[in-house]
Each structure stands twice: as structure tokens, then as C-alpha cells.
Amino acid sequence: MADLRRAVIQRLQALQCAGVEELSHTLAESLLGALQEQETAAVSLSSGIQKDPAPVPNCDFQRTVSSAAGTSAAEHTPAGVGQPLPWEKRTVSASGTVLPTAHSSYSPSSSIPASRPGPVSRETSVRPQISGRSGAAAPSSGFPQTSGTRRAPAMAPKRLPLSLDIIVPPHEDYSALAEMEDRHEALRLLGEKVARCTRCIDLVGNRTQTVLGTGNPYAELMFLGEAPGADEDRAGIPFVGRAGQLLTKMIENGMQIDRQEKTYICNILRCRPPGNRAPMPEEAFKCRQFLDTQIDIVKPKFICCLGASAAQYLLDTTTTISRMRLREFRYRNATVVCTYHPAYLLRNPSQKNATWQDLQFLMKLMGLPLPPPKESSAGA
Numbered sequence: 001m002a003d004l005r006r007a008v009i010q011r012l013q014a015l016q017c018a019g020v021e022e023l024s025h026t027l028a029e030s031l032l033g034a035l036q037e038q039e040t041a042a043v044s045l046s047s048g049i050q051k052d053p054a055p056v057p058n059c060d061f062q063r064t065v066s067s068a069a070g071t072s073a074a075e076h077t078p079a080g081v082g083q084p085l086p087w088e089k090r091t092v093s094a095s096g097t098v099l100p101t102a103h104s105s106y107s108p109s110s111s112i113p114a115s116r117p118g119p120v121s122r123e124t125s126v127r128p129q130i131s132g133r134s135g136a137a138a139p140s141s142g143f144p145q146t147s148g149t150r151r152a153p154a155m156a157p158k159r160l161p162l163s164l165d166i167i168v169p170p171h172e173d174y175s176a177l178a179e180m181e182d183r184h185e186a187l188r189l190l191g192e193k194v195a196r197c198t199r200c201i202d203l204v205g206n207r208t209q210t211v212l213g214t215g216n217p218y219a220e221l222m223f224l225g226e227a228p229g230a231d232e233d234r235a236g237i238p239f240v241g242r243a244g245q246l247l248t249k250m251i252e253n254g255m256q257i258d259r260q261e262k263t264y265i266c267n268i269l270r271c272r273p274p275g276n277r278a279p280m281p282e283e284a285f286k287c288r289q290f291l292d293t294q295i296d297i298v299k300p301k302f303i304c305c306l307g308a309s310a311a312q313y314l315l316d317t318t319t320t321i322s323r324m325r326l327r328e329f330r331y332r333n334a335t336v337v338c339t340y341h342p343a344y345l346l347r348n349p350s351q352k353n354a355t356w357q358d359l360q361f362l363m364k365l366m367g368l369p370l371p372p373p374k375e376s377s378a379g380a
Contacts, residue, residue, distance in 0.1 A: 172193075172289070174190065174193075174289065174293040174296075175296075177189055177190055177293060177296075177297055178293065178296035178297050180297075183217035183218060183297050183298065184217060186217075186297045187212065187213065187217055187294070187297055187298075190212065190290065190293055190294065190297065191210070191212040193290075194210045194212055194270050194290055195209070195210045197210070197270070197271075197290075199286040199287075200271065200282075200283050200286050200287075202273070202274055202283075203269070203271035203272070203273060203274075203283060204271065206271070206272060206273065206274045207233060207271040207272050208233045208234060208272075209233065209236050210236075210270045210271055211228040211232050211233065211236055211237065211238050211267065211270055211271070211272075212266065212270060212294070213238060213264060213265060213266035213267075213294060214237045214238055214239075214260075214264070214265050214266075215259070215260055215263050215264035215265050216260065216261050216262065216263065216264055217264055217297060217298045218298075219261070219262055219263050219264045219298070219300065220262075220300060220301040220302060220366070221257075221262060221263045221264070221300060221301070221302045221303075221304065221362075221366065222263065222264045222265070222266070222295070222298060222300035222302070222303045222304070222334070223239075223247070223251075223263055223264075223265045223266075223303075223304050223306060224265075224266060224267065224268065224303055224304065224305050224306060224310045224314060225238060225239060225265070225266070225267040225268070225306045225307065225310055225341065226267055226268050226269065226278060226279055226306070226307055226309035226310050226313075226341070227267050227268060227269040227271070227272060227273050227276075227278075227279050227309075228267060228269070228270070228271065228272045229241055229243070229272065229276050229343075230272065230276065231244070232244075232272065233272040238265050238266060238267055239265055239342075242343075242346060243341070243342040243343040243346060244342070246342040246345060246346060247259075247265075247306070247342045250342065250355070250359060251263060254356060254359050254371070255359055255362075255363055255368065256368075256371055257368070264298050264300065266291070266294055267310075268284050268287065268291060268309060268310055268313050268314070269283055269284065269287050270287060270290060271287075278309050279309055279313065281313075284309075284313040288313075291314075292332070295331075295332050295334070296332070299333075300334050301334055301335065301366075302334060302335050302336075302337070302362065302365065302366055303331065303334045303335070303336045303337075304336075304337050304338070304339065304362055305324075305336060305337070305338040305339070306339065306340070306341045306342065307321065307340065307341030307343075307344060308320065308321040308341075310338075310341075311324055311336075311338040314331060314336065315329055315331065315336065321338055321339075321340065324338040325338055325339060325354070325357075325358055326357065326358065326361050328365070335365060337358065337361060337362050337365070338358070339354075339355050339358035339359065339362075340354065340355050340358075
């Protein structure tokens, strides 16, 4: 059930990232409400089975009791039963009777438009809801039979946050931070907001702390990476691991400027992704407001994107990094250039010469003097 909840939330995140800017809160509430009721039904199902150690009788017993009481089967059916959710399957008994399914407030009128990707499907059927005691439930292929021995208590399903802020990010106004004269204080206040962010489920559960940025907020040059790694997650500072050490050499030995005083460094994401994977589109979308606010506060004249993820998410393009090298782009009044990520250079040292060409191209744009040829090495 937790996997289903995660899939629905990530589907809605992907829809909004794909261009659904005004995702209906009614739709989100309907889907999350349906998931809550499914989980409640699952917990009730597990509890009912464990409380009654007796074997589950056959379907004829329930029909016999209903007939003796002079009550139709429809009167024992909860409201909404028989209307499966899009990710459910109906279970039909051998006699052709449709067994009950968990009730939901979902209605087809609030479904996702046909022009957009459909709802998440599930291969497994949802267990039927029990009415009354567990002994009155009808067995089916998807309903586990009990034995005469008492089973160990079942674990409650893992709950995920239900806040709609996870699906529809709050549009907070950070313009006041960009207008502050003290950029150090503005970044400190932004860092407090970032530390409280819970928009991305996978990232919140994986991070040790958020990683905002490092360097001089009055610098003309900003380096933009993709996401913190394990070392950055522990230190709370971007680019402090092996890739960060190589970046320092590229800046100080290659460009011959001081990293801490002449640059400001940040990432597309402010939380470490699980397994150091690349940022997902919905994650970059959720974190974009923080990135844009950082850029507005620092007001760099030049931005150097390190790697394909940084370049593609910043410039909203699918062009490969090799095609974006040695070219000028514009974003928020800054000149943007692109080069390879230092972590890529550690795996592919043969690309260091190409990266040095990119840095020389950047230095010319900035009006910096080029060093003598014998010192022109990005990682020397």
C-alpha cells in the first residue's frame, strides 16, 4: 500500500512537472482520500483475521444467515461497494457474483484528462473489505485463508506524508530576500526555509542535512552542480569530496582565482538523492524556487554549469552537454556556459583537456588573463 501511495504522489508530481501548472487540489484530495480508505481497510482486514482463530466458513453460510433473517444481500453491502478504483481489479466468485471491494470517494469526473498520462496501475488486486466479523467474509483467490492457530500480529502499513504540499508545492514569495542588502543574511534566512522543506519524499528520508551553497555571495561567478553527495551530505557544504577537490584545482590552478573569495557554488538539488543518483525531473522542479532565489540573491554575472543535469535543468533543454560546450546562454541576466562535471572527469581523465578549453572560454568572457600554456591544466 505504501508503494501505491508513493506511485500516486510521484505520478502527480510528474504531471505537474510536465506542464500541469494548476493541478486541482480536489483531484489530489480524492486520490489521497482513496488511499487512506484503502489502508484503513487493509488494517481492518489484518486485525479481523488475527482476532478470530476459527477457520473462515464458506460463502453458503453467509447466504444462509441472510436468507433466514429475511434480508437481501444488497442491504449488507456498504455504500460504494462494486465501484472499483482505476488501479483495482474486480474479483468474481465461481458463481459469478462480484465480491465487494474497498469503498472510495474517487469519482470518474475527477480523473486525469485523457491528454495526460493515466493513473498508476497495479497488477495485484486490492483485498476485499470485511463487513462485521471476519467469519462473515466470502473467500476468494485474493483473500488469505486462516488456520486454527493464532497468527503473529501484523505490522501496520508504512505511512507516507499526506500533505498536499508534497504534490502541489507552495508558491512562497522570496522576493524580499533578493532585495536585502546583506546577502549573507539573505542566504542564511533562505537556508532556514530549505532546512524545513519536505517536498520530495525520497530525498527527505535520505538526507542528513540540506546543502545550500558555499563561497562569496558577492562573487561574479557561480558554479552550478547537480546534487550533494555523501561527503557533502555529512558536511553541509557542496563539493567537498574528491570531485570538489578537483573543482578547486580547476578554479585555483587553472583559472588562477580563489575559490572561496571569487566564486559561489551551489547545486540543482539541496538534498542528497538515494545512491547518489542523478536528480529526477520532479525533484528539480520542486527545488527550482530555491535555486532561482539563490541566483537572485547572489546576482552572478556568469554561471558555469557542471555536467548535463545542471545544464539541462537550468536551461530547460534536452541538448547533450557535448553540444552545449563552448557556447553562450542567458539565464536571469547571467551569461551561462557549460562543461563536464568534475566527477565525470575522475572517471574519464581524457576529457580534462576539453574541460580546460571550456574554462578558457569562460575566462575570455569574464576578461580574465589566460595563464601560460605550461600551466594550462584543469586538474594539474
